Amino acid sequence: MNGKDVRKLVIACDAGMGSSVMLAGHLRKSLKKQNVTVEHTPVDSIPSDADVVVCHTGLAARARRGAAEGTPLVQFEVYLGDPAVDRLVKAIKDGGEVGG
Template sequence: MPTIDGGAVRRVLVACEAGMGSSVLLTSQLSTRLAPYGVPVTHAAVNRLEAGEGDVVLCHAALAGRARQAAPGVVVLPFQLFMGDPAFDRLEAAIRDGDPLGG
């Protein structure tokens, strides 16, 4: 399982099925949360991920396997809920505190 030091995260990707609706809202919310740390958040379709596009990929748990195949070696952080999932707090805390993040 890949890991990254939270202080080394330079870009986060939100991977989704089609790039519409809830993933766009999540991207916007995370952009606001991570802006104070200088970390941009973008979104992409899970089938179009490429290694090197982002340091951390956030995706619904149902898509985690596909995200890991598409971007091997990148930390994939799965979540269950588009709103208020603990994975988002974990990501922000790792970036803020420089703690390791694995997935």
């Protein structure tokens, strides 16, 4: 999927508190000029209309089960400053490929 086609990005987390909420806020700020909605949701309740799901690597298996088939899943290790998240933001801004 091309990053320019992303309209809904979902941060999937386990507890719904703390670091993942900060990541969602950071992504909202980073993507403010793009037409992208950033939502924060429990990993077991990923909406079917998500274009991209972002989650910690420890939740990837659960996120894959909960996301619609074919939805790219971006996994990260560090909540702020992770290279995978930085690549995603760049792809959305510049139109690069968003992998799954």
